[in-house]
Amino acid sequence: MQQKQRIIGLIIAAVCVGLFLINEESAAKQNLEKARANLGRHLFYDTRLSYNLTKSCVSCHDPYLAFTDGYRTSSGADGYNVKHNALSLLNVKYRTKYTWANPAVVSLQMQIQFPFFNEHPTELGWKGQEQIILNRFSTDANYQQLFKLAYPNQKNPFNTHNIQEAIIAFEEQLVAYNAPYDQYLKGNLQVMNQQAIAGLKLFGSNKLGCMKCHVWEQPFETNVANFSSGIRIPSLRNVMITAPYMHDGSLENIFAVFQHYEKKYSLNLDDKEQQELIAFFNALTDTSYLSNKELLNPFQYQ
Amino acid sequence: MLKIKIFSLVMLLSMFQIIASAQQKKAKPKKPAAVYLNEYRAGLMSSPKVDTNWFIVERKKEIEQILKDSLPVKWCKEKGGEQAILAQKIALADPFFTRYLFDLKTKKPLWNEIFGVYPARPGDIKKGITSLPGSLMRVEMYNYANNLTTIGIVDIFKLKLVSADHYPDMQPDIPSSLIQLAERIAINAPEVEKALGFKPNSQKPIMSSTKTALNRTKCERSQHLCVAPTFVQGNRALWAIVDLTDNRLVGLRWTNTGTDAAVVTERKLQNETVADCYCEKVNSINKNGWNMDYLLTASDGLQISNVSFNDKRILNSAKLVDWHVSYSGTDGFGYSDAVGCPIYSQAAVVATDPPKIAEIVEGDSVVGFMLEQKFFSELWPGPCNYSYSQRYFFYNDGRFRITCASIGRGCGNNGTYRPVFRISFAGNEQNFYEYAQEGWKHWTKENWQLQKPSTLYDSSGYQYKISLNNSSNYFIEPGKGQFNDGGKGDNAYLYLTKNHLNKDEGETDLVTIGPCCNTNHEQGPEKFINAVPESTANTDLVLWYVPQMKNDDRPGSKYCWAETYYENGVYKIKAYPCFAGPMFVPQK
Numbered sequence: 089m090q091q092k093q094r095i096i097g098l099i100i101a102a103v104c105v106g107l108f109l110i111n112e113e114s115a116a117k118q119n120l121e122k123a124r125a126n127l128g129r130h131l132f133y134d135t136r137l138s139y140n141l142t143k144s145c146v147s148c149h150d151p152y153l154a155f156t157d158g159y160r161t162s163s164g165a166d167g168y169n170v171k172h173n174a175l176s177l178l179n180v181k182y183r184t185k186y187t188w189a190n191p192a193v194v195s196l197q198m199q200i201q202f203p204f205f206n207e208h209p210t211e212l213g214w215k216g217q218e219q220i221i222l223n224r225f226s227t228d229a230n231y232q233q234l235f236k237l238a239y240p241n242q243k244n245p246f247n248t249h250n251i252q253e254a255i256i257a258f259e260e261q262l263v264a265y266n267a268p269y270d271q272y273l274k275g276n277l278q279v280m281n282q283q284a285i286a287g288l289k290l291f292g293s294n295k296l297g298c299m300k301c302h303v304w305e306q307p308f309e310t311n312v313a314n315f316s317s318g319i320r321i322p323s324l325r326n327v328m329i330t331a332p333y334m335h336d337g338s339l340e341n342i343f344a345v346f347q348h349y350e351k352k353y354s355l356n357l358d359d360k361e362q363q364e365l366i367a368f369f370n371a372l373t374d375t376s377y378l379s380n381k382e383l384l385n386p387f388q389y390q
Numbered sequence: 391m392l393k394i395k396i397f398s399l400v401m402l403l404s405m406f407q408i409i410a411s412a413q414q415k416k417a418k419p420k421k422p423a424a425v426y427l428n429e430y431r432a433g434l435m436s437s438p439k440v441d442t443n444w445f446i447v448e449r450k451k452e453i454e455q456i457l458k459d460s461l462p463v464k465w466c467k468e469k470g471g472e473q474a475i476l477a478q479k480i481a482l483a484d485p486f487f488t489r490y491l492f493d494l495k496t497k498k499p500l501w502n503e504i505f506g507v508y509p510a511r512p513g514d515i516k517k518g519i520t521s522l523p524g525s526l527m528r529v530e531m532y533n534y535a536n537n538l539t540t541i542g543i544v545d546i547f548k549l550k551l552v553s554a555d556h557y558p559d560m561q562p563d564i565p566s567s568l569i570q571l572a573e574r575i576a577i578n579a580p581e582v583e584k585a586l587g588f589k590p591n592s593q594k595p596i597m598s599s600t601k602t603a604l605n606r607t608k609c610e611r612s613q614h615l616c617v618a619p620t621f622v623q624g625n626r627a628l629w630a631i632v633d634l635t636d637n638r639l640v641g642l643r644w645t646n647t648g649t650d651a652a653v654v655t656e657r658k659l660q661n662e663t664v665a666d667c668y669c670e671k672v673n674s675i676n677k678n679g680w681n682m683d684y685l686l687t688a689s690d691g692l693q694i695s696n697v698s699f700n701d702k703r704i705l706n707s708a709k710l711v712d713w714h715v716s717y718s719g720t721d722g723f724g725y726s727d728a729v730g731c732p733i734y735s736q737a738a739v740v741a742t743d744p745p746k747i748a749e750i751v752e753g754d755s756v757v758g759f760m761l762e763q764k765f766f767s768e769l770w771p772g773p774c775n776y777s778y779s780q781r782y783f784f785y786n787d788g789r790f791r792i793t794c795a796s797i798g799r800g801c802g803n804n805g806t807y808r809p810v811f812r813i814s815f816a817g818n819e820q821n822f823y824e825y826a827q828e829g830w831k832h833w834t835k836e837n838w839q840l841q842k843p844s845t846l847y848d849s850s851g852y853q854y855k856i857s858l859n860n861s862s863n864y865f866i867e868p869g870k871g872q873f874n875d876g877g878k879g880d881n882a883y884l885y886l887t888k889n890h891l892n893k894d895e896g897e898t899d900l901v902t903i904g905p906c907c908n909t910n911h912e913q914g915p916e917k918f919i920n921a922v923p924e925s926t927a928n929t930d931l932v933l934w935y936v937p938q939m940k941n942d943d944r945p946g947s948k949y950c951w952a953e954t955y956y957e958n959g960v961y962k963i964k965a966y967p968c969f970a971g972p973m974f975v976p977q978k
Contacts (some may be wrong), residue, residue, distance in 0.1 A: 133606070135606070135641075140584075140585060140642065141581075141641070141642070142641070142642055142643050142644060142721075143721075146720050147718065147720050147721055148720070149720075150719060150720040152719075152909065152910075153719070153909075157718075157719065157720055158719055158909070159804045160804070160942075160944075163644070163645065163646050163802075163804060165644070166626070166644050167626040167627070167628075167643075167644025167645050167646045167802075168626070168646055169646055169803075169804070328843070338944075338947075340878070340940065340942075341843060341879075341881075342843045343843060363844065363846075366843050366844045367844060370844060385606070387606050388606075
């Protein structure tokens with residue numbers, strides 16, 4: 089009897105040890121992910137990331153504009169403009185396509201090479217300048233600490249791969265799936281007024297046929313992006329704060345978008361219907377992430 | 391026995407728990423951001439340990455010396471002669487004017503400099519102040535530590551200060567000595583040399599006098615006094631952002647100035663009659679039932695005042711306080727500019743011709759008249775040169791419109807222009823309304839609002855309404871691209887503030903009230919909305935109107951843009967102005 093109890097005791101102890109180790113490992117992993125995202129956050133907002141200290145990721149991806157920049161096309165470190173309008177980084181973790189016109193770019197690791205190494209025009213300007221830029225971080229006491237926490241087992245963690253990985257870890261924190269429309273779909277019917285509901289119906293109607301292209305991006309699920317005439321069909325989440333529109337930023341505001349499709353498809357949208365659509369689009373706005381200071385500029389918010 | 395075993399098991403589990411939480415605590419990363427923030431400031435944002443440039447060394451020595459004086463103020467000795475010195479003496483003898491020379495708590499001396507001393511113009515003088523002609527002088531002092539401007543009006547005959555106001559977070563025009571210093575810092579900075587590929591000894595920078603900002607530096611939101619000497623290189627412009635509070639270069643930025651065929655400019659020579667006839671003297675118009683005064687102010691553009699229609703007074707005044715030109719919302723850099731009279735201003739964009747009055751013709755009929763003032767940079771429409779137009783329209787049926795435009799071309803093709811209008815209606819029992827779903831909604835407190843795509847207008851397109859002394863109402867129709875002047879819509883912030891008779895909130899000439907590049911409502915007028923907003927019912931009100939226009943250099947949609955083109959063997963200039971401003975329509 090006593091032996092049996094001892095064996096049971098040992099099994100329980102072993103299970104406890106196992107659980108403890110699993111718990112430890114998962115906590116360590118979580119801490120590591122946090123440390124990488126924190127390093128990425130600093131890099132994201134730091135102009136030392138560009139060869140001439142003029143640009144960082146935030147230059148084109150402003151949190152207050154749903155991580156776009158409000159310009160038709162963004163300008164790179166040398167002042168020359170890139171070809172396309174800056175895409176929102178919100179919910180990028182759940183995307184499968186990452187550029188406007190290249191469906192072959194299917195991961196953030198692939199995408200991040202463009203701002204780093206593009207030359208025509210230069211964006212961050214890493215080509216030929218890698219070592220100079222890396223030295224800026226390796227000689228900075230605070231980055232030494234941040235890299236050490238993010239890559240504790242590496243002797244020399246100051247390399248391009250780690251920098252890109254950390255930025256991606258930060259970008260994957262940028263999630264906004266709590267728009268009024270999300271809440272409405274969960275059954276909170278009060279969050280959308282009659283005008284917005286009318287806009288939702290209009291959006292889904294055969295008259296407009298918007299949903300033929302603009303499929304609703306499901307929260308926390310991998311979302312497949314479609315392409316039309318070689319250009320990605322963007323998510324409409326936060327559409328009201330991401331003007332100008334289209335891949336080249338050619339349409340200044342939402343009314344210009346209405347006009348564009350009016351010409352193309354003769355939609356016959358009257359003023360009331362336009363306002364209904366705008367009310368619905370406003371219900372797609374979620375800026376709650378702005379209250380999470382861990383996503384904002386670390387040089388302003390500790 | 392069983393109890394003992396359970397006890398040991400619990401102990402074992404507790405031990406694991408204690409070890410686990412201890413290790414978790416150990417593994418929990420420290421907050422590097424907090425440490426980093428300070429280090430970042432220490433590493434990048436503080437002054438270099440040793441300044442080797444002689445002009446900075448001298449400047450710092452001068453500051454140290456002045457801080458030892460009984461009044462820690464650098465006097466302005468650039469122009470104005472003995473009268474200017476006397477004016478400064480009078481101002482500095484007044485305890486209200488000198489209230490912030492020392493830290494209010496520690497009594498430590500703060501670094502102050504008088505930036506300018508000018509003859510006071512009609513726009514500077516508060517109601518009720520009487521003086522002999524030519525006896526009033528305006529003294530503008532800047533406090534670097536508090537980022538505060540003090541403006542005093544002194545009577546040099548009576549030897550006394552007749553009015554003074556302190557303006558926190560506002561900056562006056564800078565004197566030429568500081569413009570020179572900024573240019574020296576920029577030209578001698580190795581970073582500038584590296585970016586341009588050569589030391590710009592022979593290339594004089596432009597826009598050196600215009601205040602700027604830069605995010606993630608002390609220049610952010612104009613917390614320090616910063617300017618941006620700018621070097622144009624091909625189709626790009628290099629901005630050397632210089633912090634004149636810390637006397638150092640804080641950053642460089644490139645902007646794309648767009649392509650152009652050739653450099654040809656409408657170089658304008660200052661017309662002396664502009665200063666004599668329109669800056670010193672108040673002029674009047676009496677036309678088609680309209681009566682008003684107008685004056686070219688030092689830094690608030692062309693101001694109209696005492697405006698009445700058919701003998702009914704409508705406006706106390708209307709003017710253009712600032713131009714905020716932003717080239718990057720995220721980096722927060724651009725120019726915070728003001729326009730005005732050429733002889734009293736260091737501004738790069740000044741009036742070169744007198745105001746113009748022209749008839750408004752619709753079809754075959756004259757339906758009203760327009761009062762226009764244009765402002766130019768010397769080398770417009772070359773890159774990084776500016777031209778603005780201010781237009782007031784007065785119609786025979788009592789409508790009027792207050793507008794302005796950038797005529798292009800500026801310093802980049804990604805620019806946003808934000809002019810700041812101040813409009814003060816007559817009467818002291820005013821009420822303000824906004825059109826809402828339920829009809830006209832009364833604004834009972836000071837407030838601001840942005841015109842958005844979802845903004846509601848009544849059936850005639852009016853967004854707001856103001857009633858004056860319950861006797862007449864004016865509807866306010868913002869620009870939505872309907873005025874046939876090329877405007878694409880105002881997208882404007884509107885602020886409603888109470889007009890105080892006992893403190894100056896812009897009645898007299900204002901210095902630069904807002905930073906260049908805020909993308910939100912913080913354009914300057916919000917400073918006049920109290921922390922606890924005051925009542926705006928049945929009282930004296932001021933409207934501040936800040937349209938937002940984005941420039942565009944793309945063929946077919948050029949806007950706020952200007953360019954040269956070739957025709958018949960010569961180069962000519964073509965402009966695509968972006969007009970913005972509301973129409974005021976009397977309620978019948």
